[in-house]
Amino acid sequence: MRKLVKSLLVLLLVGLLVAGCGGATKKKIVVGLDDNFPPMGFRDDKNNIVGFDVDMAKEAAKRLGMEVEFKPIDWNSKEAELNGKRVDVLWNGLTITEKRKENIAFTKPYMENRQIIVVNANSPIKSKADLAGKVVGVQDGSSSVEAVEKDAAALKSFKELKKYPDNVAALMDLKAGRLDAVVVDEIVGRYYIAKKPGEYAILADNFGSEEYGVGLRKDDKELLDKLQKVLDEMKKDGTAAKISKQWFGADIVK
Template structure:
């Protein structure tokens, strides 16, 4: 009887030892490595969009957004390349990975948010109406039956089309860039031009007395930097850089250089 008890106790101990050996702790899963910082950022832009991005008299790319992008890239320790693109095909250029970023007065709109991930807005803008100084057009209602110019692929197209005044136009004439549109306005081939305020004010200020800007406009909007929707790592790093630029005054300094005051949000 005693031997049986001894054998039973030994069997129980063996069972417990086997169970303990079988219950090995699993090694904790290795943490996912942090995304590597980009070494180069390719910025897609319309190089005829002053003062955001354009070529100076020497053919060098300059502008407000150019300076912002350079400062952000420097803070990320990355090289930056500016690549002029067909602005009407900007979403295809981005999704096709021919550029990494769209940074050139890019308006945040709901349709664009379906294809593009945006940073927080950094600038507020309006779609203004520019006419010749001698024009009888004084309000949006006066645009009825008129030929109005706009840059193809710009947010101005959507702003006009969803406004009641846009439905009364004789023609909405689309141009590859605003410079050509302004030339047509000066030549009398357009009755008015709807354009981003930062661009329109820049041009009209260079030729005082030649143009007028209506008090009414086609809505207020915001600019953001756009990246591919699956590139959350780059989006986060750009946002961090831009937040730092706002906090330490670098963004205000760049804005003052181009606009005479800090207009960064």
């Protein structure tokens, strides 16, 4: 009898050790984001991280039965943060590009966006061609950089393509006259412009359209499949549309 009890205790201990060493299901998802990217993810007046993507991630995590942690990162090093396993997903207006697909797995697109050109309201710049000889600002590490660099002729005509840590700094320099224009995600640009009526203008020309997706590690297929399933459910039952209307006044979910 003693031998039987001992054997059962050993088996129980082994089982507990296996569970503690990774046999247990993942209980928390860490979301990497740029916390200065309104309205997708940013800090409010009380320093809380809020935004459209934040609300989407919270709802998705709840449906997955997981806790969610929002971790501000250097957006220019986002792929290193993800593949270094310091975050589990990149969810903050992340544009799906062929280049990024080489290192990141994406959900299906959930939103479409354009790369718009913002100038001061009294600017003589009226088209992309007018940017020749001008200083243009972009957020470093953003898809705006890729969009501009893709248009080789326009890029070559610039006096300088100046990179900033975030869009807020770029728009402040535009207002101060240190920049002639800023290329920025439409969603972000329109959010800022709406808060400062009469200060900025958006040109009819742009640097192309793009799609947003959630980025995961390529070997995280199980999480990708589960996340895609709940995102599909959120779209189908109207939850995604409700969150979109709260932030944009309309359902702009793809």
